[in-house]
Amino acid sequence: MFKFAADRLPITIILLLTLLDFLVFLNTESIWFFSIYLAIMILPKACISAWNHHHQHAQVFKHKALNRILEVFYALHTGITTNLWVLHHNMGHHRNFLDQTKDQSRWKRKDGTTMNRLEYTLSVALTAYPRGYKVGKQYPKMQKEFLIYTGITVAILIGLTIYSPLSALFVFIFPMVISLFYTAYATSNHHRGLDTTDQFAASYNNTSKLYNWLTGNLGYHTAHHYKHGIHWSKLPELHEQIKAKIPDYCYEKPFWKKK
Numbered sequence: 001m002f003k004f005a006a007d008r009l010p011i012t013i014i015l016l017l018t019l020l021d022f023l024v025f026l027n028t029e030s031i032w033f034f035s036i037y038l039a040i041m042i043l044p045k046a047c048i049s050a051w052n053h054h055h056q057h058a059q060v061f062k063h064k065a066l067n068r069i070l071e072v073f074y075a076l077h078t079g080i081t082t083n084l085w086v087l088h089h090n091m092g093h094h095r096n097f098l099d100q101t102k103d104q105s106r107w108k109r110k111d112g113t114t115m116n117r118l119e120y121t122l123s124v125a126l127t128a129y130p131r132g133y134k135v136g137k138q139y140p141k142m143q144k145e146f147l148i149y150t151g152i153t154v155a156i157l158i159g160l161t162i163y164s165p166l167s168a169l170f171v172f173i174f175p176m177v178i179s180l181f182y183t184a185y186a187t188s189n190h191h192r193g194l195d196t197t198d199q200f201a202a203s204y205n206n207t208s209k210l211y212n213w214l215t216g217n218l219g220y221h222t223a224h225h226y227k228h229g230i231h232w233s234k235l236p237e238l239h240e241q242i243k244a245k246i247p248d249y250c251y252e253k254p255f256w257k258k259k
Contacts, residue, residue, distance in 0.1 A: 006233035007060045010051055010216065011070070017044060018073045025160070025167045034170035042182075045175050049078045049183045050215035054232040056085035068149065075153045078183065079176035080128075082149035083142050088132035091139060094228045098197055104131045107192040117188045125184035189252065190221055199225060200245040206252045212236075222246050 002008055024037055052074040059067045071082040092104030100108035107120050115123065129150075136143025160168040194202050199222075206212070206219030216232040218224065223238040230238060 001061060001063070001066070003058070003060065003062055004231050004233060006231070011060055014048055014051060014077070015073065017041075017048070018077070021076070021171050025164065025171045028167065029164075031166065031170075034166065038170050038174055041175060042178060045077050045179045046182045046186070047214045048074065049080065049179050049186075050218050052078050052080055053085055053089065053218070054216050056083075056090060057228055058231045071149060072153060072156070075149075075176070076156070076172050077175065077179060079180035080183070081146065081153050083136075083146035084128065084132045084150075086142055087135040087139065087146060088128055090228065091142075092131065092135045094225065097191060097225065098199065098202055100195075104135065105187060105191075107188065108195075114193055117185065117192070120188045120192060121181060121185040123184075124187065125181045128180065128184070194250070200242065201247050201250060204250055204252050205239070205246065219252075222250065 002011075021041075024034075028034065028037075052071075055067070055070065055074065060070060061067045068082065075081040088104050096102035096104065100106045100112075105124050107115050109115055132146065133143065136146055157168065157172060160172060189204055189206075191203055194204070196202050203221040203225055205221050208219060212219045217235040218232070220235040220239040223230075223235045223242060226242060227238060
């Protein structure tokens, strides 16, 4: 069923969190409980965004139907639907991250100056779907699937909202919006300010064990860009192979060491 055994644990946890969402949706009507649940689930759902990202680079299951079902669940957590990561991120950002005139996650303004973190977050989050759609014009099959499964996700949200508006708002809609914006916020640390044509000096890396456990080794970001199709479980090994080429300034310092 799984292409890589390493996916079994994270996918099991994510599906259990999905089940928990639906249990809360079906069995609770208290706005106070919903508010507390939303606050507690912000961090887990932010982490799920990283695993959704990994899935779009190296799909979890051997069977396409299972991958599509998983992507609907991912969308209900993260606000990122089937093939949006593929179009916006894989075909867009990964191919263009060294060229800020083309990068779909660009951190430069049109005048060449660097966006602040809030500006970058708003820019990337608010344009994610239009930019993904635009890249999709070059890949009609992927664009078609993107549109179909985005439509399915919207239809599911409409159905959930009709069934229980308050539950749908707090359990699904708010978290999807928050996760989308948080994803953009988190990615501002990946490349912003690194103006270079050297791919080994164009990404910040975070070697924290906790961070990489939560995000599936997303901290090894130079390695991820070096071979973006490699499975997340292989990134530490790849990082070791190329780390001599990565400048010291491309490593994030722990917050307690930052001035």
